[in-house]
Amino acid sequence: METLPSSMCRACRLRLLKPSSTRGFSTSAARTHIPPESPVFVDVPEPYQSIRERPIPAKGLLPVPRELFPARRPDKPGKEYLANVTRDPLPKNVVPEEELTELGKYKRRMAELRKSYLRDGLKELHRRKKSIDAQLVQRSAHKWHESARLAAQQEREDERLTRISVPSAMQPQKPLQLSPEEELAIYNARKAAHDARVAAKHEQRLEKLHTLYMNARGFITTKDQLAAALDATFTTTRSIWRSGKPDTVEEMIRRGRDRTSDQGRGGMMLATDVNERALRDQERMQKIAEKLSGGKI
Known part of the structure; x- marks a missing residue:
C-alpha cells in the first residue's frame, strides 16, 4: 500500500487508499476507517518538513567534582x-x-x-x-x-554431550605437580640468585659512588676554575704537529700486526711503541692498586 502525504485530509486519504490486490500475510481485515480515539481523527495540517525541536548542545565540559571527604582527612566531618x-x-x-x-x-x-x-x-x-x-x-x-x-560450577550435561572431541595432545596440559621439598629447593635457589644480584648491584653502586667521590676533586665549581680551564684549553700556542706527524694507515696496520711481538718491528723499538707500552703498564699498575686498596685511585 503506497504512502500518502500527511498534509492530505482524512476523507481524501480514505478515498484514495484502496486495498491491495495481492494477498497479505496477515489474516486480520484491513482498517478502512479511523476511529474517534485515534490521534489522526481530527484533521490537523502538518508541514512536509519535521518541526521537532532539537535540544541545544551543551558547550564545554563539566569540571570534575571535588572530593569532599578525601582519605587524608579521616576527621572530616567530625x-x-x-x-x-x-x-x-x-x-x-x-x-x-x-x-x-x-x-x-x-x-x-x-x-x-x-x-x-x-x-x-x-x-x-x-x-x-x-x-x-x-x-x-x-x-x-x-x-x-x-x-x-x-x-567453579560443573559443566552442563548438554554441553558435555555436544562438545567436540579434541585430541589429548591439543588439550591444555596440567601444571607440573611438585612435592613440598622440591618447591622449597627451587625457592631457595631462586632466593639465593636474587640475593646475589642485589649484592652485585649494591657493590656496583658503591664503586660508582667512590669513583664519583675521587673524581670530584677535578670538578669545576667556581667561575675562576672555569676561566682557568678555558684559558688552558683555548689559549695555547703550541702546535699540534710539534710531537710529529700522525701515523699513516699502513703504519697503524703494521703496528697492529706486530702487537704480539715484544721487540716491535723486526726487533727495533720505536718511540711510539715505548710510549704505548709505558701507558699500558701504568694502566695495569693502576688497576692492580685499585684492586688491592679496594677503591678508585
Whole structure:
C-alpha cells in the first residue's frame, strides 16, 4: 500500500487508499476507517518538513567534582572539624543584642543560619557517601562471588554431550605437580640468585659512588676554575704537529700486526711503541692498586 502525504485530509486519504490486490500475510481485515480515539481523527495540517525541536548542545565540559571527604582527612566531618569551620566569635568581639541595629541583627541571624546549614550539609553528604560506598562494596562482593560460583560450577550435561572431541595432545596440559621439598629447593635457589644480584648491584653502586667521590676533586665549581680551564684549553700556542706527524694507515696496520711481538718491528723499538707500552703498564699498575686498596685511585 503506497504512502500518502500527511498534509492530505482524512476523507481524501480514505478515498484514495484502496486495498491491495495481492494477498497479505496477515489474516486480520484491513482498517478502512479511523476511529474517534485515534490521534489522526481530527484533521490537523502538518508541514512536509519535521518541526521537532532539537535540544541545544551543551558547550564545554563539566569540571570534575571535588572530593569532599578525601582519605587524608579521616576527621572530616567530625565534631572538631565542624567546630573549626563554624567557630563562634570570641566573647570580646560579641556585641550585645540591645546595641545591634536591625541590619546587624539580620547579619547575625544569617551567619548562624549559614553555620547550621554547613553543619547539616556536611553531615548529610557524609552519610550519603557512606551509604553509596557500602552499596558499591556490596555490589562488588556480590559480583565477585557470582563470578567465582560460575567459574567453579560443573559443566552442563548438554554441553558435555555436544562438545567436540579434541585430541589429548591439543588439550591444555596440567601444571607440573611438585612435592613440598622440591618447591622449597627451587625457592631457595631462586632466593639465593636474587640475593646475589642485589649484592652485585649494591657493590656496583658503591664503586660508582667512590669513583664519583675521587673524581670530584677535578670538578669545576667556581667561575675562576672555569676561566682557568678555558684559558688552558683555548689559549695555547703550541702546535699540534710539534710531537710529529700522525701515523699513516699502513703504519697503524703494521703496528697492529706486530702487537704480539715484544721487540716491535723486526726487533727495533720505536718511540711510539715505548710510549704505548709505558701507558699500558701504568694502566695495569693502576688497576692492580685499585684492586688491592679496594677503591678508585
